[in-house]
Amino acid sequence: MAAIRTVSETGSTNDDVAVLARGGAPEGLWLRAERQTGGKGRQGRAWQSPPGNLYASTLVRVDPKHPPPPSLALVAAVALHEAVSRHTGRARIKWPNDIIINRAKLAGILLERQGDAVVIGFGVNLAHHPEDLDRPAASLGARVTPEALLRRLAASFEIWLERWRTQGLAPVRAAWLAAAHPVGTPLSSGGTEGTFDGLDETGALRLRLADGAIRVVHAGDVFLV
Template sequence: MSLNIAAGRITLARTDSTNAEAFRRAPDLKQPLWILADEQSAGRGRRARPWVSPIGNFYGTLAMRVTEPPATVALRSFAAALALRDAFVAITGLADNFTLKWPNDVLLNGGKVAGILLEASGDTLAIGIGVNLIGSPPPSAVEPGATPPVNLLAETGLRLTPNAFLDHLAPAFAAREASFQSQGFGPLRQDWLAHAARLGEIIIARTGTETRQGVFESIDDEGNLILRMASTTLAIPAAEVFF
């Protein structure tokens, strides 16, 4: 696998979504490319949920070529989450305030401050990242029981532009990607668990058809959630987690 992780950067005034823009640019992609947009008209999160995109927040996608099997490619969501946390801590100095929520959210003081959406097409991976830098939806805009959204400005008093945030995020991701390529998922898994929200506590994991409650025990070598229930222990590859 390649160790070429140097990435370019472009900033757009407006696009439908930075992930969609990444795939439009895929035929001409010569190296990893960060795509920022000041505004998105059709931003989305997991399960095609709309992502509210007011001007001033961070909407970015890293487009990159990948050659690994899909299951390996998907582990980059953990690299992205760790890189986000690395960037937040470098900016704020608040190491204890940022935690990671399985499978792909970053929490600040217990509220969701950032989310990640991985999408792949052919040999192109789009790592979409949304960060609430200066604004966040009201709690009423999320489904009941979901983690309430927060933003960096309200929680810390720090006002940051998207490009300034990327100045921290891009090298943080490059470092995590280099670790992933040279050492595999093991070190990422260990670091992710060290900052996992509600590890060892009771959580609810909801799929499209079932709701399960149990102790969040770990994640395995494939990134699955390990949920210990009264009669069994399950490895769950995809679910919505509620606290």
């Protein structure tokens, strides 16, 4: 059962949960902030955090008998997509775990390792979305409250986490592919353009190049072309 705590303001919920993880905090806790002053995205990018959006983090205790910890990115993406889809049927997943609507970014997920724990942060544009980025952004609308969305997210995440542990990555990978943009979608990664060719068995992106060769992408930014 998820234990959700809300604070009015903090620097970063991921940083706060990382401290709790190092102190032995149990899996299942969630920390939500109404506002962040130091929110962060992947590769050190700043994450704008005005009130009205969802900013929340949780932690997962990992074990060698479970699937590889990086594949929790797919678990988080599937759970968030499921929660968001209660409010829109247009959301899709872009590798590894961005949620997009009509090519515009609605939400991002950041995973950070802390010993035997993985801290997972979720940022979802609800009431606001940034206008000054180098890529389009979207928001779900103020009619969806952060509190309600987090309750759905926490419940969905708990279910998918258990499947990941007991059934392996296969059902998570299948759900991710069902929620993603279609095979054949033009993408670019690291300056190389190709088309989406699904995921390999580990959850890495398969990028089909113009000559038919497959490039497997394990990390890095991926853009819709």
